[in-house]
Amino acid sequence: MRSFLRLHTLKSLSVVLVLSVVAALAAACSGGDASDDPNNRRTLRIGMVSGSQDSESYYRQEYTDMFELSKGNIDIEFQYATDYSEMMYASEEEQKEFQQIDTYERLKEMLTGPNPVDVLVTDQGTMGRLIQDNLLVSLDSYIKKDKVDLEAFVPSVIESIREAGNNQVYGLTSTFSSSVLFYNKTLFSKAGVTPPTDGMTWDQIFDLATQMSTGEGAERIFGLTLNDWNSELSMYSVNNIVAPLKLRMFDDKAETMTVNTPQWERAWERPIELAQQKVIPSAEDFVEEMPADGNYRYNPYSNRPFFTNRVAMMISNNYLINELKTYNDNVDKMENYEPLDWDVVTYPVLPEMPEASSGMYLGEVMVINANAANADDAWEFIKFSTSKETAKFKARSTYQMSSLTEFVKPLDGMAYNIEAFYKQKPIPYEYNQAEQSLYRERPNLSYIQQLGDQSFQKAVRGDLGVKEALQEWQDNGNELLQEIKQNPTGEIDLTPYLGDQEAIQREMLRRASGG
Numbered sequence: 001m002r003s004f005l006r007l008h009t010l011k012s013l014s015v016v017l018v019l020s021v022v023a024a025l026a027a028a029c030s031g032g033d034a035s036d037d038p039n040n041r042r043t044l045r046i047g048m049v050s051g052s053q054d055s056e057s058y059y060r061q062e063y064t065d066m067f068e069l070s071k072g073n074i075d076i077e078f079q080y081a082t083d084y085s086e087m088m089y090a091s092e093e094e095q096k097e098f099q100q101i102d103t104y105e106r107l108k109e110m111l112t113g114p115n116p117v118d119v120l121v122t123d124q125g126t127m128g129r130l131i132q133d134n135l136l137v138s139l140d141s142y143i144k145k146d147k148v149d150l151e152a153f154v155p156s157v158i159e160s161i162r163e164a165g166n167n168q169v170y171g172l173t174s175t176f177s178s179s180v181l182f183y184n185k186t187l188f189s190k191a192g193v194t195p196p197t198d199g200m201t202w203d204q205i206f207d208l209a210t211q212m213s214t215g216e217g218a219e220r221i222f223g224l225t226l227n228d229w230n231s232e233l234s235m236y237s238v239n240n241i242v243a244p245l246k247l248r249m250f251d252d253k254a255e256t257m258t259v260n261t262p263q264w265e266r267a268w269e270r271p272i273e274l275a276q277q278k279v280i281p282s283a284e285d286f287v288e289e290m291p292a293d294g295n296y297r298y299n300p301y302s303n304r305p306f307f308t309n310r311v312a313m314m315i316s317n318n319y320l321i322n323e324l325k326t327y328n329d330n331v332d333k334m335e336n337y338e339p340l341d342w343d344v345v346t347y348p349v350l351p352e353m354p355e356a357s358s359g360m361y362l363g364e365v366m367v368i369n370a371n372a373a374n375a376d377d378a379w380e381f382i383k384f385s386t387s388k389e390t391a392k393f394k395a396r397s398t399y400q401m402s403s404l405t406e407f408v409k410p411l412d413g414m415a416y417n418i419e420a421f422y423k424q425k426p427i428p429y430e431y432n433q434a435e436q437s438l439y440r441e442r443p444n445l446s447y448i449q450q451l452g453d454q455s456f457q458k459a460v461r462g463d464l465g466v467k468e469a470l471q472e473w474q475d476n477g478n479e480l481l482q483e484i485k486q487n488p489t490g491e492i493d494l495t496p497y498l499g500d501q502e503a504i505q506r507e508m509l510r511r512a513s514g515g
Contacts, residue, residue: 043075044377047110047117047369049103049126051078052085063121066393067384074377079117081106102440104129111135111369118372119381124362125429127171128164137368138168142379152388156425157362157403163428172386175363175400178421179317180344181205187212187221187312196313198346198420202241205313205348206270206279212312213279221310222281224274228304228316232283233275235449235456237315242267243358244350244427249448250481252434257477259452260470268466272459281305299334301327309338315347315359318421319399321411346420357424363400442488447497451476454498 051059056078060068064076081103107126110117112135120130130136143150150158150169157176161169181196188195193211200208209223226237239247247267248258274280286305301307306314307327324340331339347359366385368378384390388404395407401421402408410418439445452473459469476497483492 041073041075042374042377043077044119044374044381045077045079045115045117046381047079047081047107047120049080049107049122050082050084051080052083054085063385064381066390067381070384071377071380079110081110102437104436108133108135112371116369116371116373118369118374118378120367120369121364122171122367124160124164124171124173124365124426127161127365127367128429130367131165131170135370136170137370137372137375138165138170139172139368139379139382140168142383143169146383148383152404152406154403154405154408154422156360156422160362160426160428161365171365171367172382173363173365173403174386174391174394176403176422177318177361177363177400178357179315179347179359180420181313181346181348182306182316182320182342182344183313184306184309184311185341185343187309191312195343196345198417198423199354200345200348201351201354202348203270203351206274209274209279209313210277213277220278220285221312222285222305223279223311224313225281225305225311226271226315228306228314228320232457233271233280233460235453238267238271238456240358241271241348242350244353244356246430248435249452250445250477252438254438254442254445254481255485257448257474257481259477260467260474264470265466268456268459268470272456272466275460276462281311286310301334301337307337307340309340317359318401321414321416325411325414343416344420345417346423349424353427355425356427358427360422360424360426362426363403442484444484444488444490444492445481447480447484447492447494448477450494451480451497 046064048059059078060076068074068076082101104126107120107122107130111120111130122130127136142148153172154176157173158169161171161173164170181200183195185195191212191214193208196205196208205224211223212221213223214221226233226240242263245263245267247263250257271280275282278285286303305311306316324342328339331337347357349355349357366382368375368382372378386403388406391402391404391407394400395402395404395409405422408418408422410416455464455469455473455476458464458472459466464472480492480497
């Protein structure tokens, strides 16, 4: 009986605590006016780019449950521009039609249809397009009326939002994510080399990586890796480096390749050179030898060279901080592993765009429909979702960072260069309508990237020079573009362009295993 009473008391206290938190949030995020009258029930319609009823419980937990608790007279409805449930039982032909849907047009329908959504949760680029089409409400008057302090937000977040709205604020976001350059302080100290600093260019980092690469075989220290996991240098990684330049693979009609150029050559040349010089490691450099007695014990860090003190610098994102903490907290339980002394600096930049980073991007931006039937509650929702009170809860996430500067802090009291995550601005978004339309009409255009990957790897292996590899991509791509033009959605035999993929895969596995 005592146990029952104790349990009942604890449950009651939990309910009281939850209600107290909700009441505090409600008082902080609302004006306490008649709009909170429980007899004045209203519906707030929220539009999402994609989703389905199956995912709605997640969206409610992520976005609306706390708001609904604080506003007892508001009901939430979700609507999806692209409903994944439509695909569940679709035929092959219907799936092809689904791939060609213009998501932006569906978003516009949600905003302008007979029962329009009030709030749209979208990305920064789409917000910019909607602003150009006069489909959103500027939030500036709401912000001024409720005295929302924009100075409390991370400056680069608000600057990016203002740029998209011609110096007006059309949306707010509660989070952002960022990639930075992690570096091993111990390795730099042992080598007597000055570690990287904020604002360095890619060429400066490449030079530093070369300086830090020493040793042979299993003792070699590599200067740089462009990802956390030990995977091959890829065209994808290189494309991230030069993303601010917005290099094109083909023209606006998807009829002619545009890759055999000095810009593409410069983008490929240095990373490939560093891979060939073993400054950037390959998968073959970390092949784990199996014990002769067969007594193998799995270690989650064995194929992550930054954790084994064999890579001086690495590109990764804010998610990694939690893993680094977990590693150092448990390193004494693992044989032959040492604690990591590390720090971060800003994502390397290109000289042409020293302030823009392809490593930073905003979280989902919340905007108000110009045709909203319930614009005031829409603003209350956005204000609540980006408030200091809500940020206290969101800041617990190890996957995203709060857009409020106060809550962008090192994890659990750790010491590292936290400003590196938000010093730079995301790349300005430019929508290329012609290119997007082509990809919808001709989904087979995705094969052009595969051609590029293959030519890129030939250059990495030394089978072709960089100029030759780009020329191969250009020539093969021109032929394939014509096939895609005639057959935009059907099956295409890629063997003439990519070769026997099974044989290539076997060869890659052979090389990776040291065979």
